[in-house]
Amino acid sequence: MTWFKTISSVNFEGLHSNNPIAFKIYDSKERIDGKTMAEHMRFAVAYWHTFTMDGSDPFGKGTMMRPWERYSGMDLAKARLEAAFEFFTKLGVPYFCFHDIDIAPEEATLRETNRNIDVIVERMKDYMKSSNMKLLWNTANMFTHPRFVHGAASSNSADIFAYSAAKVKKGLEVAKELGAENYVFWGGREGYETLLNTNMQLELDNLGRFFHMAVDYAKEISYEGQFLIEPKPKEPTSHQYDFDVASGYAFLQNYGLEKQFKFNVEANHATLAGHSFEHELRYARVHGMLGSVDANQGHPLLGWDTDEFPTDLQMTTLAMYEILQNGGLGSGGLNFDAKVRRTSFEPEDLFRAHIAGMDSFAAGSRLHIKC
Numbered sequence: 001m002t003w004f005k006t007i008s009s010v011n012f013e014g015l016h017s018n019n020p021i022a023f024k025i026y027d028s029k030e031r032i033d034g035k036t037m038a039e040h041m042r043f044a045v046a047y048w049h050t051f052t053m054d055g056s057d058p059f060g061k062g063t064m065m066r067p068w069e070r071y072s073g074m075d076l077a078k079a080r081l082e083a084a085f086e087f088f089t090k091l092g093v094p095y096f097c098f099h100d101i102d103i104a105p106e107e108a109t110l111r112e113t114n115r116n117i118d119v120i121v122e123r124m125k126d127y128m129k130s131s132n133m134k135l136l137w138n139t140a141n142m143f144t145h146p147r148f149v150h151g152a153a154s155s156n157s158a159d160i161f162a163y164s165a166a167k168v169k170k171g172l173e174v175a176k177e178l179g180a181e182n183y184v185f186w187g188g189r190e191g192y193e194t195l196l197n198t199n200m201q202l203e204l205d206n207l208g209r210f211f212h213m214a215v216d217y218a219k220e221i222s223y224e225g226q227f228l229i230e231p232k233p234k235e236p237t238s239h240q241y242d243f244d245v246a247s248g249y250a251f252l253q254n255y256g257l258e259k260q261f262k263f264n265v266e267a268n269h270a271t272l273a274g275h276s277f278e279h280e281l282r283y284a285r286v287h288g289m290l291g292s293v294d295a296n297q298g299h300p301l302l303g304w305d306t307d308e309f310p311t312d313l314q315m316t317t318l319a320m321y322e323i324l325q326n327g328g329l330g331s332g333g334l335n336f337d338a339k340v341r342r343t344s345f346e347p348e349d350l351f352r353a354h355i356a357g358m359d360s361f362a363a364g365s366r367l368h369i370k371c
């Protein structure tokens with residue numbers, strides 16, 4: 001089935017084009033400093049914001065018009081997968097990213113959920129082969145289900161710690177199966193609301209143990225992707241343990257994990273921490289810890305994680321400066337952890353938003369290199 005009927009493919013047309021479904025600056029084949037723009041940027045589409053989420057917010061229901069949502073269960077997962085690969089191919093990005101439950105519905109038991117994941121992963125492999133798409137990273141969602149109310153690796157329940165470990169075990173197997181270039185840990189609910197009911201020492205030790213188990217299991221199954229931690233200072237908990245790159249780096253050193261991990265730096269998480277995006281990129285870079293980027297931006301007047309598509313050219317210029325000074329992102333890339341606004345509910349808006357983000361980073365790299 002064709003899900004985006006009005007769009008054939010997105011091409012580079014240059015600054016004078018009036019076509020909203022065309023790149024004005026991003027020319028995947030243009031060579032800069034010996035590398036093509038595609039090789040510099042390594043763009044990725046986020047499965048969750050683009051194909052799974054419905055635009056609901058604390059004040060109202062979802063607004064997104066997503067034709068695949070007329071299905072449910074595994075039929076929905078399969079339709080989404082088909083729509084996703086049509087989108088990736090038409091947009092012309094090389095990578096995508098997902099959480100486990102973005103791609104397949106969660107069931108009552110982990111065994112059943114994993115069975116769903118296996119069915120989708122098998123199909124995904126075929127789509128990846130025929131489209132040449134690659135998986136930048138996958139991760140485990142350990143924050144949506146109520147079982148994670150007290151966190152996952154830092155939960156006060158041994159059962160939940162074990163359940164979470166089993167989810168990551170499966171995630172690493174999927175990463176190996178699909179050739180994921182990185183595996184990401186975002187703390188989700190790894191943090192606390194009040195010290196009055198929190199054993200911080202135990203929770204940090206458990207987090208450290210959890211990461212060591214993941215490293216050991218990756219070795220056991222010969223998965224060689226790069227491990228990444230994505231810092232975020234607050235939201236959903238008041239205090240998240242992976243506050244920013246500096247505190248995350250101290251944590252990794254304290255638990256002897258600094259050789260096994262790098263950071264996935266998100267722009268909006270940087271600003272939530274009271275830093276600029278470029279500060280976080282620089283801090284990671286000078287410590288040899290810059291692994292990948294979640295390319296988005298916050299709203300300057302709002303204090304939460306709005307995950308907007310990046311269109312601030314000053315920010316993208318300073319970010320690309322850090323990335324180019326780093327000699328690129330290695331196995332990382334620029335993943336659009338960004339969502340269209342509730343008012344941009346038509347499927348075509350997904351293209352417009354990604355084009356704006358890709359052109360903005362292309363402008364950032366070009367300004368830096370030409371100056």
Ligand SMILES: [Mn+2]
Binds near residue numbers: 269305306307
């Ligand atoms: Mn965010």
